[in-house]
Amino acid sequence: MTMHDGSYKHIFSHAPIVEDLLRGFVHEDWVSQIDYGSLEKVSGSYVTDDLREREDDIIWRVRLEDDWLYIYLLIEFQSRSDPWMALRILVYTGLLYQDLVKSGQIVAPNRLPPTFPVVIYNGESPWRAACEVAELIEPAGLSAWRPSQRYFLLDEGRVSEPELAEADNTLAEIIRLEASPEPEAMRQIIGRLTQRLREPRYDSLRRALVVWINRVVLKRLVPAESIPEATELQEIDTMLAERVVEWTEKWKREGLQQGRQEGRQEGIQEGRTQGEIALLRRQLTRRFGPLPAWAEARLAQASTDQCEAWADRLLEAGSLEDVLGSSVE
Numbered sequence: 001m002t003m004h005d006g007s008y009k010h011i012f013s014h015a016p017i018v019e020d021l022l023r024g025f026v027h028e029d030w031v032s033q034i035d036y037g038s039l040e041k042v043s044g045s046y047v048t049d050d051l052r053e054r055e056d057d058i059i060w061r062v063r064l065e066d067d068w069l070y071i072y073l074l075i076e077f078q079s080r081s082d083p084w085m086a087l088r089i090l091v092y093t094g095l096l097y098q099d100l101v102k103s104g105q106i107v108a109p110n111r112l113p114p115t116f117p118v119v120i121y122n123g124e125s126p127w128r129a130a131c132e133v134a135e136l137i138e139p140a141g142l143s144a145w146r147p148s149q150r151y152f153l154l155d156e157g158r159v160s161e162p163e164l165a166e167a168d169n170t171l172a173e174i175i176r177l178e179a180s181p182e183p184e185a186m187r188q189i190i191g192r193l194t195q196r197l198r199e200p201r202y203d204s205l206r207r208a209l210v211v212w213i214n215r216v217v218l219k220r221l222v223p224a225e226s227i228p229e230a231t232e233l234q235e236i237d238t239m240l241a242e243r244v245v246e247w248t249e250k251w252k253r254e255g256l257q258q259g260r261q262e263g264r265q266e267g268i269q270e271g272r273t274q275g276e277i278a279l280l281r282r283q284l285t286r287r288f289g290p291l292p293a294w295a296e297a298r299l300a301q302a303s304t305d306q307c308e309a310w311a312d313r314l315l316e317a318g319s320l321e322d323v324l325g326s327s328v329e
Contacts, residue, residue, distance in 0.1 A: 007212040009058060009075055012120070014205040015039040017171055018060050018071065021118070024167030025154055030064060038063040042070075059096065061113075068113045070096060074151075076121045080305075086133040089117045089151045117151035122178050127155045170196055174209070177217050186221065187240040194233040206233055276307040283311070288320045298324050 011017055019036045039062045058073040072092065076082065093115050100106045106113070121127050130136055131153055134146045156175045164172040173189050173196070181189065190213070197206045213236055214229045230236045277299050285291060291299075302310070310323050317323045 007208070007215055008077075008122075010208045011174065011205070011212060012058050012073055012075065013041060014208060015041075015060075016202065016205055017174075018062075018073075020167070020169040020171035021073075021120075021154070022071075024169045024171060025159075025163075026116075026152060033065055034069070035063040064114070070113055070115045072096065072115055072117045074117070074119050076119060076123070080123055080125050081121065081127040081129040083129045084136070085119060085129050086131060086136055086149070086151065089119070090133045090147060090149050093117060093149065117149070118154065119151050120154045120156065122156045124157060126158055127153055170205075177213070180217075180220055183221065183240055183243075186217070187237060190233055190237050190240065194237055197233065209233065210236065273302070273304045273307070276304055276311075277302055280307050280311055280314075283314060284320065284323065287314065287317075291320070295320060295324055 012021075015036075018039055022031050022034065039060055042059050042061055057075055060071040060073070061068045062071065063069070072089070074085075074089070074092075076085075082088070096115065097106075097112050100112065119127075132148065132150045134143075134148045137146045139146065156178050159175055164175060170193065173193050176189050177186065193209065196202075197209070210230060210233060213233075214227070218225075218227050218236075227239075230239060280302075281291065281296075281299055284295070313323045
């Protein structure tokens, strides 16, 4: 676990942030029926029947009318989406239910409690993986027998400013900080957080935020700067006030240098992708003959990962459709 992973997950170990997540970003009727005073963090470590330990991220439970609702939070720090996330969620949910039964917390004929799986993703590229496990399973005429489970996705990089303004809570401010704003905007966000979390009941959450801001947000803002660690949000606000002009200039210079480097990398990656597309086109043509327009269109939009997946399929495919998928979208 990286420093970023640990400090950020620690923030979601605080009940007010879970409440902010549900109230501010989950737009469903049942959210208003929750007793938020009953929020309780539970163990997320389970052992399967074959004794291999599997560990979930963060699990909370809360009263929803007369029942417990289990909220499973999985926070993803990968640079790109996990195509098997829906399967992982299905497995972890099964482990949670199994543990509830084995521990005697659920006894027949009582039913299993509802779960609400949440994936919180903060990668730069948009999340593209299926949010429903049934989408990962080939129907083959057996659609009625496929398992079905969805997860709720909070793709932080794609939350718009109007959505953050509507949520108007601490988690919205944290998502703004995740976007690496310029120093002056960062100072405004931290000022608002200082006001929101000034009461003693937020002491633990404030400390968690200070650790994350010190070790992740400020290091990302001015990576070459030696910054003394603050112990309170107000100290960070004062530091930014004193150094906002200096750090803004550094932020702009480093952003320009990074932009140039990223431009070079993108050029290299684009060339690599085009080379893989050309190679795959030759292989497909030799195997199946001249490619129809729909296949050419699909190749033209392919990523490097997609080309690699298609190349693997080509080894055993009996038709062009077996490689690229159906010609009808």
